[in-house]
Amino acid sequence: MLVLYQLDVHYNNYHAAVNSSIGLNPTPVLDFNGAIGNKDISLGGEVSFDTASASFTKYNAGISLNKPDFSAALTLYVLVIYLFLDFLL
Numbered sequence: 001m002l003v004l005y006q007l008d009v010h011y012n013n014y015h016a017a018v019n020s021s022i023g024l025n026p027t028p029v030l031d032f033n034g035a036i037g038n039k040d041i042s043l044g045g046e047v048s049f050d051t052a053s054a055s056f057t058k059y060n061a062g063i064s065l066n067k068p069d070f071s072a073a074l075t076l077y078v079l080v081i082y083l084f085l086d087f088l089l
Contacts, residue, residue, distance in 0.1 A: 027052035041065050 005024040011017065018034040028051055035044035041064065048058035064073040 029057070037064075039066065 006021050006028075007024060008019070008021045010019050015038055016034070016036045018032075020030070020032045022028045022030045030049045030051065031047070032049075033044070033046035035042060037043060043061075043063050045061040046058065047056060049055070050057045060075070060077050062073060062075040065071065
């Protein structure tokens with residue numbers, strides 16, 4: 001039977017949140033993500049580091065803008081940029 005353990009750390013307040021986790025094994029994967037913002041704009045990011053290969057396996061970032069008549073978001077996944085605009089009428 002394989003039992004996996006990991007340590008999670010979370011911090012949340014009204015304008016920011018940070019989460020991280022690390023596997024409790026000989027070659028753990030370290031995950032870190034965070035976000036800041038308010039009702040109009042928010043920014044966030046995520047990074048995952050594999051200690052076995054000593055490389056980053058995942059990194060994402062995003063920004064969003066919200067107004068009463070529209071919202072827009074820009075998200076970066078690894079090396080590809082997607083632009084999504086949603087106009088609310």
